[in-house]
Amino acid sequence: MLKKKITRILLLSMVLLLGGCSASHKIAYMQDVRSDVRREVATVQVTAQPGDxxxxxxxxxxxxxxxxxxxxxxxxxxxxxxxxxxxxxxxxxxxxxxxxxxxxxxxxxxxxxxxxxxxxxxxxxxxxxxxxxxxxxxxxxxxxLNMGVSVMGEVNRPGRFSIDRDYLTLLDALSMAGDLTIHGKRENVLVTRRENGTETHYRVNLCDSKSLSASPVYYLHQNDQVYVEPNDVRARQSTVNGNNVRSASFWMSLASVLATISVLIFK
Structure with a gap:
């Protein structure tokens, strides 16, 4: 009876462990796009502003x-x-x-x-x-001459990039930064824009084409700042000493302990 209870506990622990390791993440952009759908998008060109x-x-x-x-x-x-x-x-x-x-x-x-x-x-x-x-x-x-946007966070080549065309989309800027890393949050990209002495923050979902193309920051302005947040996997990897209860090393250690206990019980 005791062995059955321990077995159930072990199985449940392993299921939870594997479930946490195999949690799915939204990777593909514009997942709702269908090949037979057309949508008109008005282009917004870059204009001259004070300081340019x-x-x-x-x-x-x-x-x-x-x-x-x-x-x-x-x-x-x-x-x-x-x-x-x-x-x-x-x-x-x-x-x-x-x-x-x-x-x-x-x-x-x-x-x-x-x-x-x-x-x-x-x-x-x-x-x-x-x-x-x-x-x-x-x-x-x-x-x-001096127009550019900044791209930071979970991208392959963060930095400031020059606007070398009449209009620049958010996807263009992310491409210039080498695209998002596998750990970047595609559904919650932050764009900060300063206009007329005020600062406005916009959240953009790259996985939803409709909301992306309708966003006020789909076309970027000079001096816009794009920040890609890390997903939960990256956050867990960013603990101070790697020994946090949410870290990957902790769960690997726990799995090893559970496996050892199982061997000892059924030996």
Whole structure:
């Protein structure tokens, strides 16, 4: 009778142990997607904000006329002597959007660019040059220089990544960070966004395509911070000395003890 009770206890302990070890985790993204379903998603492009740096290049059939608006920076090469050859690197200057959302552009003066997309800024400057009879055949090229997002937590390559396109999705940013590790929580990704002096936190479920595409942070803005939380397995592995009751080593030790007791009882 005693052996039967002990056997039941051992079996129950092993079931609980194996159950804890084999707990399933949501791994696949967008698990609800079906191949016959189409969903329209409006793209949200990155726009200029205070503190951003913008490269603006004006081209024309008359280079001398265009040069009036490009303001080159003459940067002396380090380690090269100053002589008559004028050994310089030439770079086009960037414009910093001030706290009021403006840039100070040559001849045209103060231009309000906050909230404008890259092509809108180019079109705005081109129209102003033509309207004020400065450059009738102007071709304006605008690039955002210092925009980026930060990706932290359970990803393979955490860090800050530059926005090198007109729009960047959350999935794009996670891909640049090498994707989530197997220990990252896919159903509870945190995105922090600062706008107009306030900080807002959003939770995103990567396993649910509908809620993902509808999220305000599906398209990221510059300076967004993405944090992937560790799942319970990683949390258990993060104990101070590895000897916590929730650690894997504890359960392995317990299983070993139970197996030893079983052998002694039925010997």
């Amino acid at each position: 740096k913008i490269s603006i290049v004006v081209n024309s059939k008359n280079p001398e006329l265009a040069d009036m608006f490009n303001l080159p920076i003459m940067a002396h090469r380090i380690g090269q002597p100053m002589n008559n050859s004028y050994n310089y690197n030439q770079q086009v200057s960037s414009y910093t959007v001030d706290s009021n959302g403006n840039i100070d552009f040559p001849i045209l003066g103060e231009l309000h660019v906050e909230g404008l997309k890259r092509e809108k800024i180019a079109s705005y400057i081109k129209n102003e040059l033509v309207r004020k009879n400065q450059v009738k055949d102007a071709v304006v090229i605008v690039e955002f």
